[in-house]
Amino acid sequence: MDILDKSLLNLLQTDFPLAAEPFRAVAEKLGISENEVLSRIxxxxxxxxxxxxxxxxxxxxxxxxxxxxxxxxxxxxIARFVDRVNALPGVTHNYGRNHPCNIWFTLIAPSEEELERTIEGISRDTGVREILTFRAVRTFKIDAKFLFDDALSENSASPSGKREEGPDAKF
Incomplete structure (x- = not known):
């Protein structure tokens, strides 16, 4: 990956434009063509x-x-269970763990009742009886960004060309 790829990745993660032509706006911020942005993506x-x-x-x-x-x-x-869970539109993450409960996943549903029906369906279809569910009590971190400091440090600017300021600025 070159410096432009890294700047593109930073921009896509932090400042994706809400625009009719977002990739054209990204291209303008990076000083390249829209085709170049799309090709790199x-x-x-x-x-x-x-x-x-x-x-x-x-x-x-x-x-x-x-x-x-x-x-x-x-x-x-495991393979059958994972395939069943991954087929659900409300599953955002699904991971194997070295733990007695060896498969962990997140499930989103329109209602408590629908969530329970979904869990019951997974259990019925796979024969797995022990599926525990945990409500979030407090959210600590909701997303992850993988920023490339060297993409920012070359110009001492963010990918948008604007200098960052404040205690969390990265240069």
């Missing part, structure tokens, strides 16, 4: 650096409920 997606570009919405503010779920899945059922 496509290449970074092919390499697995970018998984997705999309909005991150606060499901609770939209009236949805969410739970962290932990399941004790026998080794011979």
């Amino acid at each position: 496509f290449r970074l997606k092919e390499k697995g650096v970018i998984r997705r570009i999309g909005a991150v919405l606060d499901s609770g503010k939209l009236g949805f409920v969410s739970r962290l779920c932990a399941a004790r899945v026998p080794e011979d059922r």
Whole structure:
């Protein structure tokens, strides 16, 4: 990755424009063409650096409920269980863990009742009976950004060309 890729990644994570033509706006901020932005994004997606570009919405503010779920899945059922869980539109994360509850995932649903029905369906379809659900009591961190300091330090500016100020500024 070159300095422009890093600046592009920083910009996509921190200052994605809400515009009719967002990639053109990104291109203008970086001083390159829209085609160059799209080409770089496509290449970074092919390499697995970018998984997705999309909005991150606060499901609770939209009236949805969410739970962290932990399941004790026998080794011979893991693939089937994971496939079933990953097929659900309300699953945002699904990870294996070295723990008695060896599969952990987050589930979002329109209501408590729908969430319970979904968990019951997973259990019924996979034969996994132990699926625990945990409500969030307090949110500590909701997102992660992977910023490239060297992309910023070359110009002592953010990818948008504006100098950052304040206690959290990165240069």
